[in-house]
Amino acid sequence: MHVIDKDTCIGCGACEGTCPVGAISATDDGKFEIGEACVDCGACAGGCPVSAISAE
Template structure:
């Protein structure tokens, strides 16, 4: 199960810097996770100040 970033994202970039496989990138209005690259490690969720990354 991959993670997905919800509307709470404030585009701080903490998740992108923490992702060990580079599955997170900046989108138009928030960061997005490439579901095919996500290894479901939860590293992004652990550093997010607003709990935007959530398991899908």
């Protein structure tokens, strides 16, 4: 599974738009998180402009 580093995340939402299974959602603080529906394809990591997403 991939994880989003909330300290690096700028809240742009690019990752949410690239996830083919809709596993990424916004949190109350304006950042994003990857849920259990993640299929570990890595599309989100490629779509993040600040490289805030990595494999766990």
